[in-house]
Amino acid sequence: MKDLKKMEGTIIKLVEQLDEENAIKLANEALNAGMHPLRLLELINEGMNRVGKLYESKDYYIADLIMAGLIFKQVLELDKMTAHFQSNHEQKIGKVIVGTVKGDIHDIGKDIFRGMMEANGFEVIDLGVDVPKEIFVKEVEEHKPDIVGLSGVLTSTVDAMKETIDAFVEAGLRHKAKFIVGGNHLTEDALRFIGADAFANDAAVGVKKCIEWINRTGQGVNKNE
Structure with missing residues (x-):
């Protein structure tokens, strides 16, 4: 099993860097390695907060905010995410x-x-x-x-x-x-x-x-x- 703590920092950075492919891939690996879905959402949110700050400092543009939003939505749609929330929140x-x-x-x-x-x-x-x-x-x-x-x-x-x-x-x-x-x-x-x-x-x-x-x-x- 991979080091979840190390994966946490990497997930945040990948979202911050708007690396869509690798962010989704690592998010899925983290879930398979035992990361709780709500913890994953917190990490994605932290990455998006960083994107927001880069936008406020004019280092990122509105298109970058939109990309961050797409990453968030794709993480929500991962199989283990949807399975967890559907089963736990009927x-x-x-x-x-x-x-x-x-x-x-x-x-x-x-x-x-x-x-x-x-x-x-x-x-x-x-x-x-x-x-x-x-x-x-x-x-x-x-x-x-x-x-x-x-x-x-x-x-x-x-x-x-x-x-x-x-x-x-x-x-x-x-x-x-x-x-x-x-x-x-x-x-x-x-x-x-x-x-x-x-x-x-x-x-x-x-x-x-x-x-x-x-x-x-x-x-x-x-x-x-």
């Missing part, structure tokens, strides 16, 4: 609605969050990108999720996130779910301005927060029905 632990807010068409961060949430046993309803506040409200009324995730890459999305939360307050639905906002530009000050329950600059951190909420309340899916 009973969903919670329901989540996610979407990129109005004015932003970026979906990579949202897609990573969605994939990691599904891998951890959540039912995820993805509304896509450039989602108006009215659609968020409509979908929450219909599906009654435990958690609502608002994603945004552009700094201007802080205003759109606040407008979306305000729409839930006006509709009398703010107390019906927990709200988490995601994006590299978000801060504690931005969170207070937006009026959400939590923020995350990292998909893995966001997932852990959502799991904490579910474990704390024990309410699960369809708690509002």
Whole structure:
């Protein structure tokens, strides 16, 4: 059996370097060598965080972010990954609605969050990108999720996130779910301005927060029905 610890560092570097072929190959080898699927997702996420930093420093371009997203999706589709998550999460632990807010068409961060949430046993309803506040409200009324995730890459999305939360307050639905906002530009000050329950600059951190909420309340899916 190969040294899993050594493989961990190599997997992160391969994702950072956008070496699609070797990243997927080594990820598969790691699973066959006994690496837990959730641990593999954490490593891929770390590699993608590094890609994000290289993009912010203008060393990488939007096409590189897209490639990193493709690597993530391919890892999720590996046989041992799908087999593990399907067998371990037939009973969903919670329901989540996610979407990129109005004015932003970026979906990579949202897609990573969605994939990691599904891998951890959540039912995820993805509304896509450039989602108006009215659609968020409509979908929450219909599906009654435990958690609502608002994603945004552009700094201007802080205003759109606040407008979306305000729409839930006006509709009398703010107390019906927990709200988490995601994006590299978000801060504690931005969170207070937006009026959400939590923020995350990292998909893995966001997932852990959502799991904490579910474990704390024990309410699960369809708690509002």
